[in-house]
Amino acid sequence: MDKFTILTSIAAPLDRANVDTDAIIPKQFLKSIKRSGFGPNLFDEWRYLDHGEVGMDNSKRPINKDFVLNKDEYQGAKILITRENFGCGSSREHAPWALEDYGFKVIIAPSFADIFYNNCFKNGILPIVQSNEVMDELFSVTKDITINLDAQTIQANNKTYAFEVDEERKRRLMNGLDDIALTLQYSDDIKTFESQYFKTYSWL
């Protein structure tokens, strides 16, 4: 996982509430055996005018020019700003995989669905909660937004907003530690455990 410290990027405004995981990555893509490569199918039903299926050449599909991610000014956005209850619905981990694969590193919304919120951290995405008033201000931002994870601030339009994040999760993101890397910090404990364990339970 990449280390996350300071990020400056354009923010793509997705002005919708209750965006569910099926909208983030429609269910036909769950048949895939991959965890990477979902980026081109992120928000598939909104991004394209036809029906998407696994294995299609996405570059040849008709795109919906009105959809925010298809607009020139938002190309390369690493920040997504959106409305209430983002990531609701089925708990599929494909949703953060798709967002991450597309290139999003930060999602700012007034609220998130629980499991989705947790899954973001596991996949190197920082979800940030802001009040509806702040969200309205952020939606009016035209230029770059800067996220400073260490200082826990958002800078936009010459204003600074603070945000909350769990200390442990912040540490993980800043050090680029995924769950596995974190556990592997205890490799020595595991090895010590094993040497005793396989003595006692030698048939295993």
Next chain:
Amino acid sequence: MAQTLYDKLMSAHIVREEATTSLIYIDRQLIHEVTSPQAFEGLEMAGRKPWRINASLAVPDHNVPTTERSSGVSGIKDPISKIQIETLDKNCEKFGINEIQMNDIRQGIVHVVGPEQGATLPGMSIVCGDSHTSTHGALGALAFGIGTSEVEHVLATGCLWQSKSKNLKIEVNGDLNKSVSAKDVALYIIGQIGTAGGTGFAIEFAGTTIQNLSIEGRMTLCNMAIEAGARVGMVAVDDKTIEYVKGRPMTPTGNEWHKAVKYWNTLHSDEGAHFDQEVIIDAKDIKPQVTWGTSPEMVIAIDGLIPDPSKESDPVKAQSFKDALKYIHLEANTPINTVSIDKIFIGSCTNSRIEDLRAAAQVTKGKHIADNIKLALVVPGSGLIKLQAEKEGLDKIFTDAGFEWREAGCSMCLAMNADKLGVGERCASTSNRNFEGRQGQGSFTHLVSPEIAAASAIAGHFAQP
């Protein structure tokens, strides 16, 4: 201090303890083709290797075809099934993981194969990317299902972070009534405590009825612990457990065997151990069970009437009853044994072991399925069970009666391969989930025991032998 079986199993595996969670060591990871590809890809993307190769055993089961397989994996028609099985083969080869491949005689449903091969032993911590991993608790093991990112975690670290569950004891005492099997006990329990009754608990099944069950029967019971909301279901080790484990391909031998048996004999809850909750059931109250709705808790005795939502005092429950009846096309107050059936499925990790096939065959012997039955499938849990059944002539009994005799796999339990119900088709199924669309879009599933499935096939409607 007096400990429960669950407490003993947990504490034997704790590598590191933190405030609310513990890092526990995993002895055995079972792998199948559906929930593992992303885990292997994640491992590869991060440049990691499996922590302990020998911990894993893989077998394809969810979408293997159950019809003839002579052309191997390349002959699988469904492209998604084919790619998943090929990917499992490739990953196991790449990472050096022991795999029982599709055309191996030992292939079968992961939860049947594990105990059969001695890959799951008493006292082990066992995980698999599949919720019915609770099955292995029947051998006095700590076994539970995990998600794909946890599959990757266990592969990479040999461990898993777990918070401790509370202890629930379900005690069943007395002799079982005629035609009542472990499946009926499981369904009856779920009917009593509900599908959320075990949430947050590790269940230990105890009492004389459970002691008298065979290991196969205990597996059926523990298999369905998850349907009662518990991730873990267990039965204490006794002589039957040890007898069952003995002489299997991966079971220890010689001195190691004696050492293991000594330890395994300690795997029971101590006298006076504290349970957070206890449920006591009298076996004589249990009749053969049939589910009538779209959740395993929507279950009645075979001579019962489908419940009337208007008599339900809890409005939420009444609504869910109404929704279920609407989906499943049945009327309140209908005797369930008058409801006719289109298809029969005998199989799944709940009821596909030799004992299940024997019970169904005994009922079927010399009879024929009713004219209205469009398809009756028997799908053994493993190639070895199939072989054993054929030695005993069970296949002949089934085919003479009009059943189809298939190759081992999950089959119509979840309809990932070609074995599916059509829209509006009603099935008596020995599987474990009757959710909407589980066996095919718009289809109706009724969970029953193998004996009831066979009797219903002959009668053409739900019936007991």
